Amino acid sequence: MTSPQRRWWHVARDTGLLDPDGAVRRTVFAEVSDLAARTGAINLGQGFPDVDGPEHVVQVAVEAIRAGRNQYPPGDGVPELREAVAAHAADRYGMRVSPQDVLVTVGATEAIAATLLALVGPGEEVLAPEPYYDSYAAATALAGARLVPVPLVRREGGFRLDVDALAAATTDRTRVLLLNTPHNPTGAVLDEHELAAVARLARDRDLVVVTDEVYEHLTFDDARHVPIATLPGMAGRTVTISSAGKTLSFTGWKVGWVIGPPPLVDAIRTVKQFLTYSGGAPFQLAVAAALTDPDGRTAHFLTELRTSLRRRRELLCEGLTAVGFDAVRPQGTYFVVADAAPLGVADGAELCRAMPTTVGVAAVPVSAFCRDGGPGQQALASWVRFTFVKREDVLHDALGRLEGLHRG
Numbered sequence: 367m368t369s370p371q372r373r374w375w376h377v378a379r380d381t382g383l384l385d386p387d388g389a390v391r392r393t394v395f396a397e398v399s400d401l402a403a404r405t406g407a408i409n410l411g412q413g414f415p416d417v418d419g420p421e422h423v424v425q426v427a428v429e430a431i432r433a434g435r436n437q438y439p440p441g442d443g444v445p446e447l448r449e450a451v452a453a454h455a456a457d458r459y460g461m462r463v464s465p466q467d468v469l470v471t472v473g474a475t476e477a478i479a480a481t482l483l484a485l486v487g488p489g490e491e492v493l494a495p496e497p498y499y500d501s502y503a504a505a506t507a508l509a510g511a512r513l514v515p516v517p518l519v520r521r522e523g524g525f526r527l528d529v530d531a532l533a534a535a536t537t538d539r540t541r542v543l544l545l546n547t548p549h550n551p552t553g554a555v556l557d558e559h560e561l562a563a564v565a566r567l568a569r570d571r572d573l574v575v576v577t578d579e580v581y582e583h584l585t586f587d588d589a590r591h592v593p594i595a596t597l598p599g600m601a602g603r604t605v606t607i608s609s610a611g612k613t614l615s616f617t618g619w620k621v622g623w624v625i626g627p628p629p630l631v632d633a634i635r636t637v638k639q640f641l642t643y644s645g646g647a648p649f650q651l652a653v654a655a656a657l658t659d660p661d662g663r664t665a666h667f668l669t670e671l672r673t674s675l676r677r678r679r680e681l682l683c684e685g686l687t688a689v690g691f692d693a694v695r696p697q698g699t700y701f702v703v704a705d706a707a708p709l710g711v712a713d714g715a716e717l718c719r720a721m722p723t724t725v726g727v728a729a730v731p732v733s734a735f736c737r738d739g740g741p742g743q744q745a746l747a748s749w750v751r752f753t754f755v756k757r758e759d760v761l762h763d764a765l766g767r768l769e770g771l772h773r774g
């Protein structure tokens with residue numbers, strides 16, 4: 367039985383989970399992960415580290431639990447974390463942020479959902495570069511609004527934003543430009559020209575920019591992460607979202623936050639307080655200590671993490687290229703997207719459903735990050751996403767197994 371008037375049905379439809387006969391299928395992420403578990407395949411599909419974050423941060427969480435910080439934290443987040451997030455944004459990026467401009471959330475995922483539920487509604491549109499993180503389409507559908515994808519384009523050196531296409535897709539119904547930099551899945555880091563052009567568009571068309579920056583610390587070589595909120599005239603119209611999960615390698619802690627001007631944060635708080643109210647009290651304190659970083663141990667951890675991720679990126683990119691993929695070297699995040707077309711593969715989803723069994727490696731198709739049945743999905747049909755946030759020996763093992771694609 368279908369019920370097209372219900373929000374869940376729109377969520378299923380807009381995330382590509384609705385079969386033509388009206389049945390709802392599972393996400394390809396769940397499918398591939400289950401298959402990997404059943405077959406004992408190496409899972410390079412799901413993006414979580416196989417090594418935990420820093421011990422000194424664990425210690426703070428343990429101490430907080432022992433010290434009895436186990437009841438509801440304030441709805442806005444513990445004051446220590448709001449102060450730490452504000453100070454981090456000021457020190458690292460020169461943002462003028464007060465703790466009152468910070469709202470702590472249950473991961474970036476809740477921040478994204480609360481922000482879209484607060485800022486858009488039926489008849490309105492959210493523009494997002496495609497491919498996009500899967501929760502964007504779901505949260506937009508929950509809000510009753512429409513996500514309009516604008517394809518990233520393959521250029522020399524990686525995927526880039528086509529700002530003219532973004533401008534052309536803007537209508538009277540557009541309310542939000544939903545950015546993600548560093549970008550999952552392509553690994554693109556928006557450069558100053560792209561950011562300036564997006565900022566100009568937002569100012570000209572009076573749009574709110576919502577920017578998902580959960581990989582803000584994970585950039586390589588000379589790629590530099592710049593929050594669009596720091597561009598002229600943007601602080602008042604930008605919601606900056608981040609999270610401790612990717613930065614500290616604690617994806618299960620689900621401590622995220624929103625930074626924005628009072629009218630926007632007030633609207634988001636109104637929704638957020640009825641989603642979870644609050645969560646993760648001892649983890650909030652641990653993340654606050656990590657961001658404050660009085661002795662530089664977090665900075666040291668991050669330097670080491672970036673160095674090791676850069677090495678693992680090279681390993682995976684070179685390995686995938688040797689196997690025959692057209693792999694794009696990412697400027698940030700811990701993902702590589704690679705075209706399987708040179709291997710004679712037209713359908714990346716089919717390849718991902720087969721690989722755990724045929725070669726013992728799991729990955730996810732980039733088509734899962736695209737509007738179902740849209741032109742972007744067609745253009746990226748043969749592309750696959752691999753993560754390199756796994757130990758080097760695991761990556762070596764996986765690449766050895768992928769050699770089997772040649773013979774297969």
Ligand SMILES: *Cc1c(COP(=O)(O)O)cnc(C)c1O
Nearest residue numbers: 473474475499550580609611622
């Ligand atoms: C992992 C991820 C998130 C979710 O962050 P949580 O803090 O785990 O909720 C959001 N956006 C992108 C692009 C991600 O890769």
